[in-house]
Amino acid sequence: MEDEEQGGEWAPKAWAHLSSVRSLSPLIQCITNFVSMDLTANTLLSAGASPAMLHSSSESPDFTPQVHALYINVGTLSDGWLPAMTVAAELATKFNKPWILDPVAAGASGFRLKACLDLLSLKPSVIRGNASEIIALANASFGSSTRGVDSSHDSTDAVESAKSLANSSGAVVAVSGAVDFITDGNRVLRARNGVPMMQKITATGCAVTALIAAFVAIDPSHALEATASALAVFGVAGEIGMEMARGPASLRMHLIDSLHGLDQTAVISRVKISAL
Ligand SMILES: Nc1ncnc2c1ncn2[C@@H]1O[C@H](COP(=O)(O)OP(=O)(O)O)[C@@H](O)[C@H]1O
Ligand SMILES: Cc1ncsc1CCOP(=O)(O)O
Numbered sequence: 638m639e640d641e642e643q644g645g646e647w648a649p650k651a652w653a654h655l656s657s658v659r660s661l662s663p664l665i666q667c668i669t670n671f672v673s674m675d676l677t678a679n680t681l682l683s684a685g686a687s688p689a690m691l692h693s694s695s696e697s698p699d700f701t702p703q704v705h706a707l708y709i710n711v712g713t714l715s716d717g718w719l720p721a722m723t724v725a726a727e728l729a730t731k732f733n734k735p736w737i738l739d740p741v742a743a744g745a746s747g748f749r750l751k752a753c754l755d756l757l758s759l760k761p762s763v764i765r766g767n768a769s770e771i772i773a774l775a776n777a778s779f780g781s782s783t784r785g786v787d788s789s790h791d792s793t794d795a796v797e798s799a800k801s802l803a804n805s806s807g808a809v810v811a812v813s814g815a816v817d818f819i820t821d822g823n824r825v826l827r828a829r830n831g832v833p834m835m836q837k838i839t840a841t842g843c844a845v846t847a848l849i850a851a852f853v854a855i856d857p858s859h860a861l862e863a864t865a866s867a868l869a870v871f872g873v874a875g876e877i878g879m880e881m882a883r884g885p886a887s888l889r890m891h892l893i894d895s896l897h898g899l900d901q902t903a904v905i906s907r908v909k910i911s912a913l
């Protein structure tokens with residue numbers, strides 16, 4: 638099975654997506670949490686994209702129409718930031734720009750769940766979360782099965798929730814974990830790259846969602862494929878980075894270096910994407 642997943646039709650697609658990000662350098666507006674800002678911006682830069690962490694609702698009317706994609710992450714949500722997210726998402730929709738949602742800890746509180754559900758009504762192109770977040774959103778429930786920002790479920794537990802959320806929202810939904818699943822509600826793709834140590838670095842989930850925004854920016858009409866490519870490419874960077882790392886802190890550094898240095902041979906030989 639693993640051999641079937643390696644190479645095939647998907648690895649050249651992933652390489653084509655990464656190459657387009659490098660040559661087109663899409664401008665990505667990021668409204669993201671305080672924890673993730675640095676890793677997110679550096680991930681986008683090392684992939685060849687151009688990050689801009691602009692979140693004021695006073696400047697989004699001028700700025701959002703110019704970007705190639707918008708990334709919204711509710712990780713350190715506050716009353717003050719929510720209107721800024723709403724304004725930017727409305728502008729993205731109005732100006733036909735893809736926007737991507739990371740519903741960090743969606744099931745941690747009623748405030749956060751309602752915020753995420755309200756943002757969903759503004760039609761994101763892609764939602765990427767861990768299994769607990771996708772289950773909470775699909776069931777519109779908070780509390781019982783959520784432990785803060787980390788998942789208490791395996792990604793395989795959330796495949797049906799992801800499909801149902803994709804169908805109800807119209808978005809492509811990605812569940813990350815040991816295996817990443819990506820669905821439009823009908824097709825389901827599976828990406829099997831990465832290393833477990835990536836969970837021990839804060840904001841790797843946030844960073845890969847930003848990378849999804851960059852990949853969707855350069856191929857907006859194929860959001861499902863672009864999302865799978867971004868998850869697999871980030872995983873490959875983690876695998877190569879892990880060969881040099883001594884723990885989470887050095888993996889963080891080597892992951893960024895590896896993403897920057899990825900070549901065609903590494904991507905083609907390592908990307909493991911398949912249809913479920
Ligand atoms: N056990 C694992 N093996 C390989 N890759 C993993 C594993 N757990 C997470 N990842 C990868 O780490 C990144 C962050 O995923 P995850 O930890 O699920 O998100 P979050 O940080 O939002 O909870 C993703 O690229 C995912 O594929
Ligand atoms: C620890 C923490 N607390 C609020 S946001 C955040 C970062 C979460 O990052 P990720 O979802 O990528 O693990």
Ligand SMILES: [Mg+2]
Binds near residue numbers: 741766767843
């Ligand atoms: Mg997360």
